[in-house]
Amino acid sequence: MSLIIKLIAGILGGILAGLYLPLGLTELLYTAKVIIGQLISFTIPLIILFFIASGIAGLPKTSGHLLGKTVGFAYSSTVIAGTLAVLLVLFATGFFEGSIVYEAAKGAELKGYIQLEIPPIMSVMTALAAAFIFGIGISQLNLGQLKDVVDQGRDVIDALLAKVIIPALPFYIAGVFAEMAVAGTVVDTLSTFGVVLVAAVGMHWLWLTTLFIVTGLMLKRSPLELVKNMLPAYFTAIGTMSSAATIPVSLRASKANGVSEEVANFSVPLCATIHLSGSTITIVTCAMAVMFLSPTMAIPSLLEMLPFIFMLGVVMIAAPGAPGGAVMSALGLLTSMLGFDESAIALMIALYLAQDSFGTACNVTGDGVIALWVNRFSEKAE
Template sequence: MTETKKKFKLGLIPKLLIAIILGILVGSYFPPVITQIAVTISANFGKFLNFIIPLMIIAFVTKGIADLSEGAGKLLLVTVLIAYLSTLIAGTLSYTMARTIFPSFLEPQMVEQIQTATDKNLAAFFEIPLNPIIDVTAALVLAFLLGLCVSILRQKGSGDGFYKLINEFNEIINMVLEKAIIPLLPLFIFGNFTNMAYSGSVFAILQIFLKIFVCIIALHILYISAMFIVACAYTGKNPFKSIKEALPAYLTAIGTQSSAATIPVNVECNKKMGVSKQIREFVIPLCATVHLPGSMITLTACVYTLLEMYQMPHNYALIIKFIAILGIAMVAAPGAPGGAVMSALPFLPVVGIASDSPLASILITLYITQDSFGTAANVTGDNAVSIMVEKIYYKYIVKRPIPKEEM
């Protein structure tokens, strides 16, 4: 018998790293027209991605809830409560860090430099007019309704026809993800980094706000590490192994700047951690829209930075109201890069910043520059939530062992 040689296959992480490095090189040293071509490809792929995201949420979340033969409503409640509590804790920690550290190195003259740093971004040559058939929030609500109703019908001995339809729709979306979305993600990331490198905005702002960025990113890492330590201590898993398995999702999110766009990669990471199929396919897509601690850390720190620079009130009683409202408002944010800061704009008056003021535009600039890392923290933390929810669901809600055959 002749042994068949295994074909060398480049993994997702190397592809993402190569895309980031090439993007920086092309944006920095190649003619602008090359950057604009890359931006055009990336922008149109982004259109297709945004079209698929609501369908992905409907497919995954509906099937995830429908597959729960019992306790679906309780599982939904537990997951949302843990996600919201995590977001509030993250915002509080960010405020504590900012209040303790930031005043020592903030300077008012930074404002003008930030405003001029992002003027050179290139637009795509053209964009296909492709819009989602339903927005992210509506998709999530529809998925909840369909999933819960089908789960209840199945417990009563009916609903099999609709359940089969949900199953087949889930398979179709999985096929699109496997054959189109995931293979093209490095190209999408390449275009994003090419544009950022060409404009010089990332590097300019990083030079000015390096200390702030380091503090925020350090808190992201410390917070998600603490989440894994707590979740794994509760469930008996190895936190270091779990964090290692989450790295592909972290790197993917840095490039896509979208929690929702990272769902397929994150589901696969969660599978490698040993989380059961029905839990990971329910919790990961749901948490992509309701669990945003990284974004909350970034937004809270950026808002505090502006309030401190302009000597405006920034006590905790004021900030916690903003955090509590934003934790709910950001549910609509994960579909697009920078979505969290756009969701925050209507609520800036809570802390005394007009949503159409120059301060708001500075906040957008500050946030967008760090959005990749906040999103990466979001999706990585989703895995810790999933690990914890699985234990609670099987131990306290359905009261049976985790089904090993579903791993």
């Protein structure tokens, strides 16, 4: 929760700086935003390369039938959740009408004191292809030393995110909102923020309701009973903002729902890494909201968003465990597939982090459903 408080402080500080500080001081904040933005852009391909390669290489090779079912159900859940989010946002496009502009107007642009460029060492798609090649190769050929390299690379990037980039995000966001305050567009943007956040959390609950009703019908059990058993995991995730930290509670909740020991011990920890339906809902919702807000982006259709959703389901494997890890992993797709610029990325990060705990709670609660499905179809196969 401290990150959210810092984020709010960054938004308020940026607005006040843009409105009341001399332009020269505001441009100091803008300079910090530019530098942090360059570091983020440089890090995106490395996140994808090391986290996806490490994730694929680390998938358990035993219990093949459980692995296939868990991965299949988790990916399907993520893709369907993202697709439904697109449909609901398109249905509610009236909330975003009005051509709200979040970019600085001409004549009101801030300039940084330092012109710094840190080009990424590879493109996003190159990183994604390399991650799959090395991840699958390491797994199939049992290359222990190379696995250690990608694991250590993942640890380095994870430390960079946790100790540098994530703590610097409030300053990055402050620079963005200072720029909007100077341009006079901050009020309209903030009013839309509230609508988007409420919509994202509402979609989480709608998705979980759908999952538990379908699961209850399939298992011929009360959905309310299943939800009740998963509530401790939901509220724990809100507090921890981490799927991994909630695993012990999720395991107890899944077993209370009747999932066998073997399935629960396998599927729940794995889903904490690969099943991020709540995060996907938020990313899709926030991305479309930012595109609606932008004067330079066209409103995407479902067909235009589907490739992004399919790729997002894959990239979510790379999501670091730190708060905001999912959106950091998705930045590469946002820039390469949806055409997000630096201002759009900053708004995306701010929107996502404001509800990160609820997205994590949706992920964790959905993990319990995946475990129930795997348990059901494993019993049927036997």
